[in-house]
Amino acid sequence: xxxxxxxxxxxxxxxxxxxxxxxxxxxxxxxxxxxxxxxxxxxxxxxxxxxxxxxxxxxxxxxxxxxxxxxxxxxxxxxxxxxxxxxxxxxxxxxx
Amino acid sequence: xxxxxxxxxxxxxxxxxxxxxxxxxxxxxxxxxxxxxxxxxxxxxxxxxxxxxxxxxxxxxxxxxxxxxxxxxxxxxxxxxxxxxxxxxxxxxxxxxxxxxxxxxxxxxxxxxxxxxxxxxxxxxxxxxxxxxxxxxxxxxxxxxxxxxxxxxxxxxxxxxxxxxxxxxxxxxxxxxxxxxxxxxxxxxxxxxxxxxxxxxx
Numbered sequence: 001x002x003x004x005x006x007x008x009x010x011x012x013x014x015x016x017x018x019x020x021x022x023x024x025x026x027x028x029x030x031x032x033x034x035x036x037x038x039x040x041x042x043x044x045x046x047x048x049x050x051x052x053x054x055x056x057x058x059x060x061x062x063x064x065x066x067x068x069x070x071x072x073x074x075x076x077x078x079x080x081x082x083x084x085x086x087x088x089x090x091x092x093x094x095x096x
Numbered sequence: 097x098x099x100x101x102x103x104x105x106x107x108x109x110x111x112x113x114x115x116x117x118x119x120x121x122x123x124x125x126x127x128x129x130x131x132x133x134x135x136x137x138x139x140x141x142x143x144x145x146x147x148x149x150x151x152x153x154x155x156x157x158x159x160x161x162x163x164x165x166x167x168x169x170x171x172x173x174x175x176x177x178x179x180x181x182x183x184x185x186x187x188x189x190x191x192x193x194x195x196x197x198x199x200x201x202x203x204x205x206x207x208x209x210x211x212x213x214x215x216x217x218x219x220x221x222x223x224x225x226x227x228x229x230x231x232x233x234x235x236x237x238x239x240x241x242x243x244x245x246x247x248x249x250x251x252x253x254x255x256x257x258x259x260x261x262x263x264x265x266x267x268x269x270x271x272x273x274x275x276x277x278x279x280x281x282x283x284x285x286x287x288x289x290x291x292x293x294x295x296x297x298x
Contacts, residue, residue, distance in 0.1 A: 003169070012164075016160075020154060040288060046284045050277050070113050083127075
């Protein structure tokens with residue numbers, strides 16, 4: 001007899017595939033600058049499912065959350081500080 | 097034993113946090129260049145192989161689900177099911193790498209590989225070349241991570257078939273799973289940046 005997969009995993013997988021279909025469809029709808037925002041929001045939703053259900057981030061030792069959060073924290077610092085420069089520069093890219 | 101398992105799980109989370117920064121250097125380069133050359137990046141994005149990219153996303157998401165199921169099977173002591181699920185996970189990984197290889201060969205045939213044969217008559221050729229440089233760097237390093245994952249999952253499947261894991265000892269399967277899901281997470285973000293970029297315009 002083949003044991004059945006845990007229900008939470010089945011629902012997560014269905015959710016992930018539906019989100020993939022959603023983001024693929026939305027990519028062809030002209031929304032201007034909102035296209036990338038929608039695409040990244042769907043990616044973030046998928047990432048939350050993977051982190052919470054598959055990787056069980058919220059279960060067990062709470063130190064895990066701090067370690068995972070550190071990765072995100074430095075990522076935000078890197079992008080944040082870099083874009084205080086690039087987003088405000090008027091001469092970028094340099095003229096050839 | 098419990099403390100050892102916790103230490104191993106925390107260790108892989110520290111490793112994954114450093115991996116986030118490893119990939120995000122390239123993602124920062126992508127963001128800056130996309131900001132600088134929006135038309136060129138949109139044009140390059142439209143040339144990517146969206147069918148292969150989307151199928152591969154579904155393959156990888158499914159492999160993460162089988163991997164998570166494998167961890168449950170290990171905890172429950174289902175030795176045979178665990179072995180089958182680990183083999184399925186590795187096999188899905190191989191499908192992904194195979195499709196990626198097919199995609200690369202098509203891109204080589206279309207003269208899209210910077211440093212080897214890149215050529216384009218578009219007015220945005222320079223930006224398109226930059227996009228493909230980052231595309232090969234990001235997806236190449238991702239595929240390398242996945243290949244390492246396939247080998248580790250394969251080793252876990254071999255050990256599982258010999259009864260190495262059970263309800264009291266399954267940390268290696270759990271740690272392998274966390275690594276596998278991380279590689280999936282990277283792809284979840286690469287997919288919209290590479291394949292969905294520029295689809296609605298032009």
